[in-house]
Amino acid sequence: MTEPIISVRNLVVEFPLRRGLFTAVDGVSFDIMPGEILGVVGESGAGKSMTGAAIIGLIEPPGRIARGEIYLKGCRIDNLPPEEMSSLRGKRIGMVFQDPLTSLNPLYTIGQQLIETIRRHLPLNEAQARQRAIELLAEAGIPNPETRIDSYPHQFSGGMRQRVVIALALAAEPELIIADEPTSALDVSVQAQIIKVLKKLCESRGAAVMLVTHDMGVIAETASRMIVMNKGKIVETGSVGDIIKRPKEDYTIRLIKAIPSIKDETRRHEVPVSPKPLVEVKNLTRDFDLSPGFFDRLIKGSKRNVVHAVRDVSFDIRKGSTYGLVGESGSGKSTCARMLVGLIKPTSGNVLLQGEDIARGLSQERRQMVQMIFQDPYASLNPRWRVGDIIAEPMRALKLVSSRSEAEDRVADLLQRVRLDPISMRKYPHEFSGGQRQRIAIARALSSQPEFIVCDEPTSALDVSVQAQVLDLMRDLQDEYGLTYLLISHNLAVVRQMADDVGVMHSGVLVEQGPVDTIFDNPQADYTRMLLNAVPDISKVE
């Protein structure tokens, strides 16, 4: 029997806080064999990232390893002095972080950063290190590595940067790679490529990988074994197929049930038939002028540069239905949403709400019909306002209430409808979790009694189980009030679960649209097919 690359035994990580001891990781034990990819899943706060940070010795103070042992190929490493630990990092244990946009130092070329890392660990001179850096970039799938090596991080796209990060992590051929949410910040099609690169590189080198992620789909596609963590403890360990198909523990069962799949046939209420669509979008186009300044044009002869963010998009949204708009970042879906609520004006084309053009300004009664829910519930609520004031604001702005007590009654009612305690209106947003904040955002959107709500990635900042709750709430509210939604999401499974009709956007163009089941089961456009194939989905596990 081969020796495991890494063994963790009864690891306990503690944070001494003002209010007492917080145990982030509580008695975790596992092994990873050479060439094996171990998936670690769990929701935020489960302690999965902390376990990775403990192994590589990068726990932020005041956190510390309180008990337990970590062995790297049989040698204990958790009690090494800082200097020796720092020479292990990069050399024997590599790490890939979540956000490729912030993992690289913006002021140095990627070549400088690679060469620096290589020369720190391997006895090579500058020219040899450069050669090796070029080879690594080529292996990680960067085209033209000879010229690209002298580029700065901001000259790469997100996916390309993550390849650079992987190349950096692999620079000194580490035996173990800890990948902490390596694809969570990326588009699905890029995500699939990165997973492939990571998998290939590890196979060819026989490195062990600890893949930390909240995305069960990614694990289903990549890992062979997985552990499920909750509140610092390991809930379940086993092969990926076993856990996804036959979860044993209650927590795992609930977690897996909460994950939407693109293969889900959804229960759907009947959309009431109405002769005229609620929202008509006609030949909507929006250009952004990104031309260089006057002097640049004069001296360098740079050309005017106009980006067509949205080109000639037309669709209708039926009253009481949910229209899903999917696409990758930069496809123009958020620009579309902003034009739909009148936050930006279209370059040409129009948006008709019950036949009235939004761009020309709406009458008061129509204006209160449209509301919006944003992606990040941490950023979209004013931190200095009480929840009651946040929710009451649309009512006050539109003068829907005459007195303070009336407003308070309405707010209490709204909070109850989004399943929050009416007492919450006295609290501030920071006292709530992400899911609760998104409920507050929904209550705010509902406060003007709208008919049409534009939801821009309403759940992508949330954990899966919370996401399921928020989506359920949205559906219940739709049934209750006959709401019409425009749901914008990069998460195809969420759209499949929620939408009645779907439009697929790519580079500003609506490539395909139709009823949700038709699009998902029988996609016509190449792009839609590619997108659907790229999604890491739990249904794909054998």
Added chain:
Amino acid sequence: MLAFILRRLAQSIVVMAVVALIAFMLFRYVGDPVASLLGQDSRLQDFEELRERLGLNDPFYVQFGRFIANAVQGEFGISYRLQQPVSELILSRLPATIELAFASAIIALVFGLSLGVFTALKPRSFAAGLIMTLSLVGVSLPTFLIGIGLIYVFAVELQWLPSFGRGDVVRIGSWDTGLLTSTGIRSLILPAITLSLFQLTLIMRLVRAEMLEVLRQDYIRFARARGLSNRAINFGHALKNTMVPVITITGLQLGSVIAFSIVTETVFQWPGVGSLFINSVQVVDVPVMAAYLMFIAFVFVVINLIVDILYFAVDPRLRIGSGRR
């Protein structure tokens, strides 16, 4: 790059034109220049003649145009008080101010940077706490108090250093320098420290805050995960990123060291541009005030231009991203 500098230059010209207008307004509306040139008992006819001779009866824009044309050639008229051309006056006082400003800028930069980095890297140490507390004194005590305090300790009680003046100066071309004589250098120490103290603490606190922020960034964590040495991380990766915002503030601060050394110069009887200005204000010597105003605007514009170019050199994102906003 060229386009960038040209754009900045164009903006600078606009700034200078606006300042010139304000300086010109000083001439027009702060007292009657003719009244200050002639005595109270001059005849009305003399007034009229002088007005005509000085061109004060011409339309506003003609006068302003003449003012600009003269200013561009370095002509700001003749000081009412000293009866010398203003440009000569300023030029003769300039070396003293510039030597003082640069000496204190160097003190502020060297100590500000190193103490800032130290307090950021060892935020919990006793020494860092002590430095931070003392720096509060530097920020909050007014300059004249520090100057007088230093004079009392080092000039009056200990008698180590002179309390006023520049000491002996050596003339090189048209530049009087105090840096070549021992009395000159000894005289420079106290005013330079006084002038630098505020900037020093400001730069230090800024560097510390920025560096602590940078050390929290993902790329620093990633640099640690790559196993780089602490030295490479702190001084290679963190410090360079710290410099981007620090450059702006520091540049502007150095501008104000040159421009507003007035208090220090007064306390130490330093024969620089600042004390010239103070003396001119007291007797409403408008040509000197106007020229001083233009001079300071010019200093700031030049420093801003240098800061912008430094920005370009440090941050590659600006080099390529100048077309995108």
